[in-house]
Amino acid sequence: TLTKNEMTVTEVTTSSDNHYKLSGTGYFESGQLFLNGEVLNRCPEDLAVIGKIGYLCNNSQITDREMFGNPTDGALLALSKKLNLTVEDTARLEELPFTHERKWMGVKCVSKSTSDNGMYYVKGATENVLKVCSHILVDGALKSLSPEDIDGILDGVKEKEDRGMRTLSLCYGGTMNSLVYVGNVGIVDPVRNQVPDTIRELHANSINVKMITGDSKNIALSIGQNLNIYRGNDTALSGDMIDEMSDEQLAGKINSVSIIYRSTPRHKMKVIKALQSNGLIVAMTGDGVNDAVALKCADIGIAMGKGTDVCKEAAEMVLANDDMSAILEAVQEGKNIFLNIKNFVRFQLSTSVSALMMIALTTFWNIPSPLNPIQILWINIIMDGPPAQSLGVEPIDSGIKYSPPRAPKKQVVDLYMLARVCVSAAVIISGTLWV
Numbered sequence: 001t002l003t004k005n006e007m008t009v010t011e012v013t014t015s016s017d018n019h020y021k022l023s024g025t026g027y028f029e030s031g032q033l034f035l036n037g038e039v040l041n042r043c044p045e046d047l048a049v050i051g052k053i054g055y056l057c058n059n060s061q062i063t064d065r066e067m068f069g070n071p072t073d074g075a076l077l078a079l080s081k082k083l084n085l086t087v088e089d090t091a092r093l094e095e096l097p098f099t100h101e102r103k104w105m106g107v108k109c110v111s112k113s114t115s116d117n118g119m120y121y122v123k124g125a126t127e128n129v130l131k132v133c134s135h136i137l138v139d140g141a142l143k144s145l146s147p148e149d150i151d152g153i154l155d156g157v158k159e160k161e162d163r164g165m166r167t168l169s170l171c172y173g174g175t176m177n178s179l180v181y182v183g184n185v186g187i188v189d190p191v192r193n194q195v196p197d198t199i200r201e202l203h204a205n206s207i208n209v210k211m212i213t214g215d216s217k218n219i220a221l222s223i224g225q226n227l228n229i230y231r232g233n234d235t236a237l238s239g240d241m242i243d244e245m246s247d248e249q250l251a252g253k254i255n256s257v258s259i260i261y262r263s264t265p266r267h268k269m270k271v272i273k274a275l276q277s278n279g280l281i282v283a284m285t286g287d288g289v290n291d292a293v294a295l296k297c298a299d300i301g302i303a304m305g306k307g308t309d310v311c312k313e314a315a316e317m318v319l320a321n322d323d324m325s326a327i328l329e330a331v332q333e334g335k336n337i338f339l340n341i342k343n344f345v346r347f348q349l350s351t352s353v354s355a356l357m358m359i360a361l362t363t364f365w366n367i368p369s370p371l372n373p374i375q376i377l378w379i380n381i382i383m384d385g386p387p388a389q390s391l392g393v394e395p396i397d398s399g400i401k402y403s404p405p406r407a408p409k410k411q412v413v414d415l416y417m418l419a420r421v422c423v424s425a426a427v428i429i430s431g432t433l434w435v
Contacts, residue, residue, distance in 0.1 A: 002211070002227060002324065003189040005306075007075035011165070011186035013156050014046040015137045025190070027067045027078045043083040045140065050183050053170040055080040055087050057107050057121040072168065075187050076123070093118050096176075100214065100264035103128040106176070120176055125216070126157045126169040126184055133171050133181040145181060153184070160186040161218035164226065191227065198325045199228050205331060206404035212260040212268055220261035234258040239267045250274040268294035281408060283327070285319075286311055302327065335403060336396040342412055343394070347387060349413075349421045354428035355379065361429070370432050 006027065012020040020040075024031025033040045033047075043051065054076030060069025062081070067074040080087070089112045096106035104124020110116060122129060130153065136145045157167045165186035173179035199209050211229050213220050217236060224230030236259035242250060251274040260271060268284065272294060275282045284291075284298035287307030292314040295301030303315035304322045312318050319326050355376060362369045371379075 002195050002223070003191050005071050005189065005322075007071045007166070007187045007189045009075050009079040009185045010188050011160065012047060012050060012079075012183060013160075013186075014050060014183035015181055016046045016139050018044070018046060020044075020047055022079070022082055024082065025188075027062050027074050031082050033083070043085065046137070046183070047083065048085060049137070049172075050170050050185065051080045051083045051085045052087055053121045053123060053172055053182065054185070055085065056090065056092075056109050057105060057123045057170070071189070072166070072187065076168075076185070079185070089113065096122075098124070104132070117174070119172055119174060120179065121170075121172050122176075122179060123168050123170045126153065126167060129169040129171055130154075130181065132176060133179045135173075135178065135180045137180050137182050142180060149181075153181070157184055158218055160184075161216055162222060164188075164219060164222040166215060166219055191223070192324065194323070194325050196227050198328050201328050202331075203228070204402050205328070206402075207331065208255075208258070210258050210260065210271070212263050212271065214263060215261060217259075217261045220259045224259045230258050236261060239263040242267050242270055247274065247277070251277045254278070255280075265290040265294060269297055272297050281405065285324075285327075286315075331405075332396055332401055335400050335406075336394070338406065338412075339397070339400055340394050342417065345412060346417055346421060346424075349417075350424035350428070351379070353421055354425035354432075357425055358429045358432055361433075 006025070008025045008027075010022055012022070014020070018035060021034040022031050023034070033043065035044075058073045058076055060067060060073035060077055062068075062074060062077050067077075090109040091112055092107055092109050094108040096104075098105040102124070104122055106120055106122040108118045108120050110118035122132065130145070130150055133145050135142045136149050153169070157169070160167050163186075165188055167184050167186055169181065169184040171179040171181045202209055209229050211220065211224055211227075213223075215223075217238065221230055221236060224236075230236070233256065235253070235257050237253070237257050239260070239262045242260070242263070245253070247270070250270060254271060254274040255278060260267060268286075268291070272282050272284060276299070281300070282298045283300035283302055284294050285302045285304065286292075286295050287304035289308050289310050291303075291307075292310045295303060295311060295314040300317060301315035302317045302319060303312045305318060305320040306322055317330065355371075358371070359369060
């Protein structure tokens with residue numbers, strides 16, 4: 001919803017402490033490789049290892065003009081294409097799928113041309129990947145992974161995340177108990193052009209926006225600040241912090257929270273219920289199968305047009321073009337429809353009540369009625385029909401665009417409207433009887 005979902009690897013840091021940069025965006029653009037500002041015409045060995053792992057530990061495909069699969073996997077495939085890597089023919093023996101708990105994916109592949117036992121290739125969140133690594137590859141040689149190495153790796157990753165990049169670390173090894181760390185990549189996912197302005201408009205409409213993401217804290221805060229989601233007095237919560245809170249504690253804190261990072265689908269459910277317990281109306285966006293339950297639980301489930309069919313079935317609203325500004329337009333249109341209904345009902349009640357009261361009063365006072373039956377029918381046809389219809393299709397008034405959301409239980413006909421109806425009817429009756 002917030003980004004274009006067109007991820008591109010723009011920076012690679014190898015375990016030999018070489019920092020490479022790549023030009024070109026998207027899955028189909030060619031690009032150049034840079035090291036220390038100089039263009040490289042061939043792929044260095046330490047970078048080729050990362051490209052190979054990204055290619056093998058992957059479930060996506062890139063055709064001539066389309067990418068099928070996970071956008072992050074697509075970014076790694078595009079990296080291997082830019083590096084012009086030739087990966088030997090391999091067979092996948094095993095896959096360790098990504099889970100929200102371990103936050104990495106692994107595969108075991110074997111070369112079809114040799115009789116080796118195969119090799120594991122793993123990619124995932126840096127802090128989780130480092131937990132399964134025992135060695136690091138430095139200038140082609142293996143050495144034990146020390147606490148100093150880990151601190152240096154985490155500092156480099158944090159620096160990328162502070163600039164809004166998503167990061168992945170990669171490793172390989174003969175067994176899952178002794179993997180070799182080889183480096184990390186920085187991935188850019190451009191923000192949709194209209195999103196910052198849309199979020200500003202939503203805030204002006206008294207609608208709070210909260211971002212729930214699986215990314216790390218640094219990435220989430222960087223993106224949140226750039227989009228004006230994370231503001232001065234806001235706070236951020238992690239999925240682990242939510243797990244440690246009771247429902248009452250979360251409900252008391254959630255109103256001031258604008259960023260939820262390192263989250264899973266079950267955290268979305270807890271956030272929705274906490275907001276609802278505070279009497280708020282909650283709209284949730286999502287695109288995956290795991291989001292279906294949260295969309296169903298929210299007051300308004302909003303599915304992405306490119307999302308799964310399960311997600312769309314669970315939602316009340318589908319964004320056909322994945323454009324967040326459509327949510328703002330729907331909110332403003334809803335306000336206008338409610339206002340038009342009120343104007344329509346008020347006009348109808350005013351004319352109807354005045355006619356009824358005038359007949360009742362003339363009968364009660366035993367004076368001639370100023371209107372005969374034909375005139376009353378003519379008023380109903382000419383006065384009630386066209387004016388009332390025009391009130392029902394009035395365009396959005398600039399005065400209601402930024403009005404705060406109404407209470408969901410607010411009635412169309414309230415005491416204020418009845419008072420206005422009575423005043424309007426009294427004026428009409430007085431004028432008619434006077435004439």
